[in-house]
């Protein structure tokens with residue numbers, strides 16, 4: 001059973017918005033574009049894995065959690081996907097590279113071979129997985145759980161993979177092979193019963209924290225005034241929607257909407273800073289009327305803090321509720 005689904009990562013949401021709002025001639029534009037592509041490819045690879053994992057339907061109780069972010073010994077660690085069976089836990093790491101990847105042993109080396117033949121050594125994913133196994137073991141240990149933990153490295157099929165000498169410890173496969181790999185896992189010893197698997201999955205969800213890279217202006221060292229304001233039309237993707245007759249109107253395509261400022265508000269929090277005043281709202285939506293701004297802000301699902309000159313809005317805290325029993 002899938003206990004935690006994957007949603008679009010915050011970093012990708014933020015980069016999509018930053019890319020729309022950063023002028024093409026901005027000095028940081030190439031870096032933003034590059035990271036956007038890397039992030040998009042990573043997410044696509046993970047979605048591909050999820051689709052294959054859906055084929056895995058064993059007759060024993062199990063839990064699958066996608067995109068977990070946990071803390072142990074002061075360090076946060078992110079797990080692409082996690083499988084809990086009665087006998088073991090598997091940490092799955094997904095890589096989606098379009099270039100050919102060569103894996104060599106003794107010493108372990110990951111080399112990317114570009115289309116022009118250039119070769120570039122990469123960070124060794126086995127080391128990353130080993131660290132995550134170590135941290136998860138420790139995380140479980142503090143909760144009195146001892147169970148074998150394996151790592152699984154998967155590559156999306158679009159990538160050409162050449163494994164010269166496979167790692168003896170961590171299995172390396174294509175994502176489409178994941179269900180077959182899971183089916184081959186031995187489930188002899190029942191360390192965790194159905195109830196314990198269910199509780200463990202819910203405890204992980206309770207301790208999961210969404211990775212928060214915001215605001216991206218700080219992270220990329222971009223002056224907030226370089227980020228283009230304006231309400232972007234969801235129909236034609238052009239900025240410059242104007243408020244009139246109780247709705248947003250797109251001068252480019254004629255699209256109208258009452259709620260188009262919601263995304264603009266989200267963009268502000270992702271890109272600029274974690275609070276927004278009435279004046280910030282008017283600047284970022286390019287709206288002149290303070291009272292209209294107050295009315296729209298009140299309906300934006302934000303929390304108002306302070307009064308008069310100190311009044312500002314922040315995002316509501318998201319509540320997390322554990323998955324109910326099947």
Ligand SMILES: [Zn+2]
Pocket residue numbers: 233234235236237238250251252253254255
């Ligand atoms: Zn439009």
